[in-house]
Amino acid sequence: MSNLDNKSSGTNETQVDGYWQDVEQKVLDPKVLSQEFGTDEFDSFSVKKSRRNFLKIMGFSVSAMPLTGCIKIPVKKALPYLNKQDDVIPGVANWYASTFEGTPVLVKTREGRPIKIEGNDKSKTTMGGANARAQASVLSLYDSYRLRSPMVNGSSLEWDQFDSQFAKAMSETTGEVVIVTPSITSPTELKLLKSFIKKYGATHIAYDAVSRSAFAEANEITHGVFNQSEYNFEQADVVLSFGADFLGTFGNDVANTRQYSKRRNAKHPQGMNKHYHIEPMMTLTGSNADYRYTRSAVEERDILLGVLAGVDSSFKHSVQSENKDIVTKMVNDLKASSGKSLVLSGHNDVNTQVVVNKINALLGNYGQTVFATKTESVFAKDADMVSLVDRMNAGSVGGLVMIGLNPSYNYFQADKFNAGLNKVKVSTLFTLAENETSKLTKFVAPMNHTYESWSDSMVSSSELSITQPVIQPLFGTRMWTESMMNLLGVEGTFHDYLKSNWSSLDWSKTLHDGVVIVSGMTSAASKIGNINSYAAAIKNTKSGTGLNIVAYTKYGIENGDMANNPFLQELPNPITKATWDNYAMVSPSFAKTNGLKSGDEVELTDGKIKMKLPCIVQPGTETNTVAVALGYGHTVGGKVAKNLGRNAYPFVSFDNTFNYCGSYGALSITGKKLVLAQTQTHHSMEGRDIVRETTFSAFQENPKSGNQVHKPKTVHIYPAHKKDGHQWGMAINLSSCTGCSACIISCSAENNVPVVGKQEVANKRDMHWLRLDRYYKGDENQPEVMHMPMLCQHCDNAPCENVCPVLATVQSSDGLNQQIYNRCVGTRYCANNCPYKVRRFNWFNYDHSDAHERLALNPDVGVRSRGIMEKCSMCIQRIQEGKLTAKRERRELADGDIKVACQQSCPSDNTIIFGDIKDPNSEISQYLEDDRQYTVLEELNVQPRVNYLTKIRNK
């Protein structure tokens, strides 16, 4: 096995002697792992807490007590390796390339434990970015709630017993055999599934709870490929989105954000893009639009047809008078950038998607900004699932194998699905953890987490990304693919299977890089005919009476499969800034007429569906719309997910495809007040000069526009700090920051920032070192939104430093404001005196006792105890690591050697820049010279090291 030195391969500059290689013989050596983790320890935690067990343990303990006097307690020794593992050097991280939900990632492991996920910068699509879910996924790996052993009819047994019973049941099954998976983008898994289908004469159905079925169906109609479109936002001068949250929950958000944000740079050779957004509720993407219009679903359809009429002269449609100007403006812009524009819609509706495809085709965007590609993948088709449930209820399905699914929770008619499931003789579920569906399934097999599995993924037709395991399975689980191979009698491991499927590749290099660039994107030829029938269908879409209840996908939580992840639950929603809950979003005007306030409990009623939940008054919501997030209200789940929020899937309806905004109903106020855990509750800048912004046209005239400098005269009482050596600084480009919040989780994972829970967030004691401030401006119903990452500004004249009586916070020689945890006595004076309010106090001892979750802690960063202050350290452990590497290699530290955690994982382009401001050639120094550079509250003369660049809107 060849060890590839990552330095020579230039993969990640911050690591020290990190090797990526085929891990199976190195890190996954079970002997090593049991030494590392003491597997016995895990087992002792698996004892279920029940009254019976309590009495047993109690009885044993009491009777054993007298004996302990005679027992010599074994001495635990930490022994050095007798034969040291080649690549496991205590204290030095190893990095492995893998894939999470299609995002190519690098997994940082320390002493065999994955502790941090970062984007893989070898990828041409994500360019090293990673989203919040990928960042948080490391905690899902260690989730104590994961299933530990296979179960048949609710009782646990050994794998070999399970295998034989399962094989027997499958061979005896009568009737139809169906295998249901989520949309699969893995060519090798599909190959394996084909063997299964062949052996059992099975049907394969893909089912996504949050479905984009209509997109694939429309592509089949217009281009003959049942596949999702691919986009290139970097080529789009004008983007028009009808509620498509392409920077958030639309899928492929990392790549989209990277490309889109490149065009938010006013100095991009092709200029800045112009982004129109029309939607009934505020999404992350909508908040970034240059022109955002709050419109109901009905008006949205009207505008879409108006745009179609604008580009297709053969189609006639007269738009409502108030939208005429908007449509004219958009059509003119779109036409002016034919071939360089992009129209998207977020609706899972075939007619809408066909019309969108038609518009893009007419504008000549295919092959430029949008691609109807064919990849080896199976995408969900909603009608298949609905018909399967009917067949299950009819009793014609004899064998059902579900992989990683939870329809009992997220199917829109869960009761009907459950009834059908009970009629299936051999029902099987491969799952990470027990869920609503597993409770009703006969054969339940725990499967490996992604980071314990082999797989591959082709989310984009141009790139193959390999998933490789980075740790031995923690809980006695097995890859579902290997279980499948057992059943089919395929020899070898799934690793062999995967490797042989890619025999054409240099396997070592593939694993090392994680990604393989396969080809460029090519779009299938368009065969769209007459559009009128589709347009007429859109026009005639029935809408109900009452409030339109939209079941939306929430950033991070998405369909609810990672609801037990504390990082994701505590991530403030980029728009509402609420954590740990779902809620009914209503518009300010609706709230005013109905006397509603954020936090009031409301009841939503649509026919038989009744749901009580708190409301949030959300600017930018359409008056007749109320939006509820999916992914909450699990009745079976871990301690984080269970009974948190309400399940909004019943609001989904089926109309050829799943419809997430087809529910109409009423809202009533119960009069109760509920706890809303929001990290930010004041949403106006109060006219203050905090986020500076300008328009693209003003910027072209004067690059300093919007950036009135008022640098104060500097008078110092105390002598200035010496500035020898490196002087670290940061710049944040407000124009390209989308507010996606991936950096928050990246920071928390890197720096062991505790998760404090709903009540403590409601008490305004969230611990995030980095937060995203979100402000609104203008009309409440159609506000402009500003996102601002806010972290310790590392002031040269730091107000926090002066006031600490014990010198627990001081200026380092390289210009960082350092918090000395051991010295801190916790007067909180520093936090009071911080004008940015970025300091975080440990109000309690926060829980790190979970034996598995503890493994995700970064050993380079201390865990803080109660009573002390903490804050952004500018990832000092990374700075130190970078400096030491350079020193050991006897070279100067190069610009870009050190990447701080928020910077590394930021999916957008060059938004966070970190470097030495004393080095005139560094990237950061260029940014400091920029006309858009300013520091927040600079009139206070605290002289922050964190700089901001003005936000530019293309207006």
Add this chain to the structure above:
Amino acid sequence: MSDAHVSELRQPLVPEERTYKQISEDILDTLEEKPSKAWLFGFSVSAMFLTIGFLVVAYQVGTGIGTWGLNKTIGWSWDITNFVFWVGIGHAGTLISAVLLIFRQRWRTAINRAAEAMTIFAVACAGIFPLIHAGRPWLLYWVFPYPNTRGPLWVNFRSPLLWDVFAISTYLTVSVAFWYMGLLPDLALVRDRTKSGIRKFIYGVLAFGWNGSNRTWHHWEVMSLILAGLATPLVLSVHTIVSMDFATSIIPGWHTTIFPPYFVAGAVFSGFAMVLTLLIITRKVLNWENYITMEHIDKMTKVILVTGMIVGLAYGTEFFMAWYSGNEYERYAFVNRATGPYWWAYWSMISCNVISPQFFWSKKLRNSIPFVFFISIVVNIGMWFERFVIITTSLHRDFLPSSWSMYSPTWVEIWTFIGTFGLFFTLFFIFIRVLPGIAVAEVKSIYKFAKKH
């Protein structure tokens, strides 16, 4: 009675004619008697609150500051409010004993002992808060600049909190020394009067062998004057330094140069109010009306009236400066005080501190004991609100609106505050049982002087 007159215009300091022996008996007999029911009741209630307070603090120290209502934006609220409140109350004692001694205000003799005792107890109550408000109080000894083995790591002389440590500890030391000095002749008197052997022994030790000789008296007089001289600047320094906790920061509403005089005036204001509250009860219960007379009460209400107006002027100046500075953060902070979510706290403060003392322009009201008692409590409430307004409303909405938040106390904070009242009154009840509540020797000295020969 007529014997005691010097001037027709002035009321005598001790209106009723008493012999020296009678004076001793009036004041000291209470130490020899069994405690009255009223004392037992008052002491038990205070001790009960003290106990609850102690348990609550133990819970808080054991669990974490999270048991309070503070958050990421508001790092101090009731804790430091209570601290400044108690330090302020502790102000009157030194002012009465030191400043009035130097200015030869003879009326002080009847009230200085109790006022000084009150000072010490109030500072003791105040001292609890900086200790327990720290996240790790067991390490708070790090704020003292003592020689240690941590190399160059020492205290931060730029931090106002460190100045606080010096200011308060100096103040407490000097106040205790001064108070104890004043007690010496009276302790000797108690020693000489008592018939119980054990008491004789204890008071004998405490009296430091006082023998009443000319030399002893002479030294005592000189020492009193020196300590008064030392204590006088402390009257100004303590609250000046406490105010710098806020004035040297950059938070709008804190960052104000007016704070030192403003805080000192406020402290005298609240200190006199507290002295009135306590002495109005004590003189009634212990029948000391002959020593703590209406004249005393009248003078103290005048001090309250004057300092109350200084405080009112300071409030006005702050607002003017906020407007005049043109600083948008400063302006917002003050508008927010008066009209923001904590407007009720601000207007409580104004009504209690600026409006209520104005009634003391009327001599009739100054001479109404129930009314004076009522106002003295109102002023104390008002001064508590002043600190709450300064601390909490300035913090809750500062520079970046994204962090703005609200604060409300938890039961832990409320009971901790009540617990300090328990401590204060417990100490006061013990004090009037075991030590002469009025400086007997000093009263006798002015009594003779006042007598017509």
